[in-house]
Amino acid sequence: xxxxxxxxxxxxxVDKFIRDSxxxxxxxxxxxxxxxxxxLLVEEVCKNTNFGISYLLAPNxxxxxxxxxxxxxxxxxxxFSC
Numbered sequence: 001x002x003x004x005x006x007x008x009x010x011x012x013x014v015d016k017f018i019r020d021s022x023x024x025x026x027x028x029x030x031x032x033x034x035x036x037x038x039x040l041l042v043e044e045v046c047k048n049t050n051f052g053i054s055y056l057l058a059p060n061x062x063x064x065x066x067x068x069x070x071x072x073x074x075x076x077x078x079x080f081s082c
Contacts, residue, residue, distance in 0.1 A: 001054075003030040006038060014045050021051070028052045028075055036068050043072050 009017045028051055052075030057066055
């Protein structure tokens with residue numbers, strides 16, 4: 001599992017990052033600042049792999065936002081509180 005902000009992944013190149021991560025034995029990602037629209041792009045790249053993204057959602061997230069992520073998540077989505 002790798003945790004990274006999205007900007008370094010974009011700089012690396014989403015396809016290349018996922019390929020390199022796969023080669024290194026990684027099987028999933030936590031990208032805390034990933035917007036839904038960006039999540040769709042990453043999920044599209046991940047769909048032919050065994051990769052999944054664990055989404056971080058706050059208790060005050062809107063219901064429609066939680067539902068969007070829930071519908072695309074292949075792995076655990078995490079609800080957290082500070």
